[in-house]
Amino acid sequence: MASEAKAAPSLFLRNATGLVKGWSGFDAFAYSFMSVNLVALGMFYSLAIFGYVPDGSAILSIVITAIGMTFMSIAYAGLIAAMPRAGGDYVWQTRVLDGIPGAVVGGAFGAIALFLVGTAFGLDTTVTYVAMALGAVAGAGLGLWRGGIGFVLSATGWWFILALWAPIYAFIFNIEFVQPLAAVLGWQDGVTFFSGHDGGFAVSIFTIVVTSGLVALGMAGYARIQKWCLYVGLIALAFMFILMAISSVDSFIAAYNREGQALFGVSNAYQATIDQGNVQAVAGGDVNNFSIGAPTFALVPFMLFFLLYPQWGSTLYGEVRGAGDFRKVLTGFLGGLWATAGLAVVFILLAAKTFGWTFFNASNATYVNYAYGYVTDAPAVPIWGFPGLLASYLIDSHIVQAIIVIAFGAWWLGWTGTLFLSSTRMIFAAAFDRVLPEWAARVSDRGVPWGALALIMIPSVVLSWLYAYQAATFYPLTLDATLVIAVTFLGSSIAATILPYWKPDIYNGSPAARYKILGLPLISVAGLLSTLFLGWVLWAWLFDANNLYGIGVKNADSIKFLGVLYGAAAVLYVVARLWRRAQGVDLDAIHAEIPAE
Numbered sequence: 001m002a003s004e005a006k007a008a009p010s011l012f013l014r015n016a017t018g019l020v021k022g023w024s025g026f027d028a029f030a031y032s033f034m035s036v037n038l039v040a041l042g043m044f045y046s047l048a049i050f051g052y053v054p055d056g057s058a059i060l061s062i063v064i065t066a067i068g069m070t071f072m073s074i075a076y077a078g079l080i081a082a083m084p085r086a087g088g089d090y091v092w093q094t095r096v097l098d099g100i101p102g103a104v105v106g107g108a109f110g111a112i113a114l115f116l117v118g119t120a121f122g123l124d125t126t127v128t129y130v131a132m133a134l135g136a137v138a139g140a141g142l143g144l145w146r147g148g149i150g151f152v153l154s155a156t157g158w159w160f161i162l163a164l165w166a167p168i169y170a171f172i173f174n175i176e177f178v179q180p181l182a183a184v185l186g187w188q189d190g191v192t193f194f195s196g197h198d199g200g201f202a203v204s205i206f207t208i209v210v211t212s213g214l215v216a217l218g219m220a221g222y223a224r225i226q227k228w229c230l231y232v233g234l235i236a237l238a239f240m241f242i243l244m245a246i247s248s249v250d251s252f253i254a255a256y257n258r259e260g261q262a263l264f265g266v267s268n269a270y271q272a273t274i275d276q277g278n279v280q281a282v283a284g285g286d287v288n289n290f291s292i293g294a295p296t297f298a299l300v301p302f303m304l305f306f307l308l309y310p311q312w313g314s315t316l317y318g319e320v321r322g323a324g325d326f327r328k329v330l331t332g333f334l335g336g337l338w339a340t341a342g343l344a345v346v347f348i349l350l351a352a353k354t355f356g357w358t359f360f361n362a363s364n365a366t367y368v369n370y371a372y373g374y375v376t377d378a379p380a381v382p383i384w385g386f387p388g389l390l391a392s393y394l395i396d397s398h399i400v401q402a403i404i405v406i407a408f409g410a411w412w413l414g415w416t417g418t419l420f421l422s423s424t425r426m427i428f429a430a431a432f433d434r435v436l437p438e439w440a441a442r443v444s445d446r447g448v449p450w451g452a453l454a455l456i457m458i459p460s461v462v463l464s465w466l467y468a469y470q471a472a473t474f475y476p477l478t479l480d481a482t483l484v485i486a487v488t489f490l491g492s493s494i495a496a497t498i499l500p501y502w503k504p505d506i507y508n509g510s511p512a513a514r515y516k517i518l519g520l521p522l523i524s525v526a527g528l529l530s531t532l533f534l535g536w537v538l539w540a541w542l543f544d545a546n547n548l549y550g551i552g553v554k555n556a557d558s559i560k561f562l563g564v565l566y567g568a569a570a571v572l573y574v575v576a577r578l579w580r581r582a583q584g585v586d587l588d589a590i591h592a593e594i595p596a597e
Contacts, residue, residue: 388408
């Protein structure tokens with residue numbers, strides 16, 4: 001640590017980050033639990049697509065995914081114990097993926113990226129192979145520079161793509177809170193407005209403002225809001241579970257038909273939804289199916305839409321008290337992951353019992369098909385069947401229904417700060433390393449990096465406009481939002497695998513060094529298994545022959561979009577390196593050191 005202290009004034013922007021350790025271990029757990037959000041993320045989209053793979057096991061797909069994410073959680077806990085710094089993935093990848101490992105990762109990434117781009121543009125085989133070779137050389141060169149491949153992966157995953165998540169957060173808020181509340185209050189003009197382009201954009205701007213306000217509270221202020229949202233959200237979920245447990249499918253059919261007629265003027269809405277699902281082939285399946293086979297594994301990449309994020313707070317651990325305690329960090333990650341997975345299984349069983357599995361799948365998938373432009377027929381009921389809303393129908397009172405919907409809004413409010421809070425720390429860390437302008441690393445007295453917040457907030461407004469007004473072409477691109485983040489996590493999984501061997505001076509002094517399995521470093525074993533798991537998932541997303549996931553080689557626009565994102569990050573790093581070299585700043589020397597706290 002003495003060498004770090006001497007190096008900091010001449011290398012880093014200042015002696016210390018200026019960030020405040022404003023979170024306890026419980027705050028970090030709550031953040032993890034809210035990040036793998038059962039309601040906001042799980043119910044839409046992951047738990048809404050079982051009808052696409054009716055022969056798969058819904059329950060086993062969740063369990064398998066949670067097991068895969070357990071390996072990643074262990075790897076991330078080890079990285080945090082070794083380098084508990086603000087910036088997370090950015091810090092680890094820029095400090096570990098250099099030299100030969102950086103060249104290998106960069107070369108492989110460049111070759112695959114150019115293959116996908118060549119395929120997307122329809123280039124012939126020879127030209128595509130030449131492009132792959134050029135991509136491999138360029139990627140390897142970038143990886144040989146200290147910090148090069150790490151910046152590209154983390155900037156794309158934590159900065160560029162997170163701006164794209166702003167309209168996704170808003171879309172979820174719209175269909176889980178705004179439209180259901182307008183419907184049960186009888187405000188039909190509101191349902192119509194918020195189902196349209198102007199309403200969608202208005203909700204996006206609201207989301208950006210609220211999220212920015214939560215970040216502006218600082219870590220401690222946000223933690224207080226999140227804690228209350230956690231309690232209210234769990235009470236709402238428990239009430240829904242009890243309501244579903246004591247009700248029968250016949251009572252739900254009667255309630256749904258009653259509200260379908262009263263709120264939307266749809267007769268026999270329950271059967272109409274099933275009929276539409278049958279036409280679109282998304283109404284089948286058996287919740288009691290526990291077969292392990294190709295259909296079940298085909299569901300796993302879908303489940304990562306919500307189970308991918310137990311370590312979402314990893315960029316914040318420079319501001320968490322006790323972040324160097326490997327077991328404490330791991331307990332928070334695994335608690336958030338497995339508590340959510342368990343609640344998801346309970347929810348699925350109750351949904352099948354009370355809503356009916358055929359109806360549940362039809363209600364979800366017919367809405368997803370229409371929202372993402374897969375079909376032109378609107379759902380039988382014009383808004384999505386948000387499970388909290390469906391359960392509220394069992395009580396014949398629109399006032400009580402509204403209260404239930406409002407209470408479920410706590411899940412979104414406690415989650416929405418995750419949109420910018422984690423990403424600002426990656427931007428801050430890159431600015432602290434002098435890769436980005438110095439003003440992006442300035443912090444207020446509360447530890448709020450206002451410059452970093454502006455760099456994520458402003459692009460979010462632009463992308464929200466595209467999401468609202470160019471929906472037909474832009475909606476499919478949002479499916480890349482999860483893939484790009486998974487690529488970033490893959491980079492850190494590789495870093496965790498090689499850390500004990502490539503950077504033993506960093507690893508041996510960390511608490512994680514005490515933990516081994518069969519004589520091997522636990523972080524390496526977990527990192528390798530996480531790498532294999534994510535590698536398989538990425539292969540499925542990109543090369544799935546049936547195009548189940550809507551991205552990859554079957555979606556040329558998706559691949560071109562990815563090419564633009566990663567290409568922009570690479571260009572930004574090269575420009576920053578040349579710019580800093582002209583100023584006499586050595587980025588190689590900076591990325592050879594652990595940043596100051």
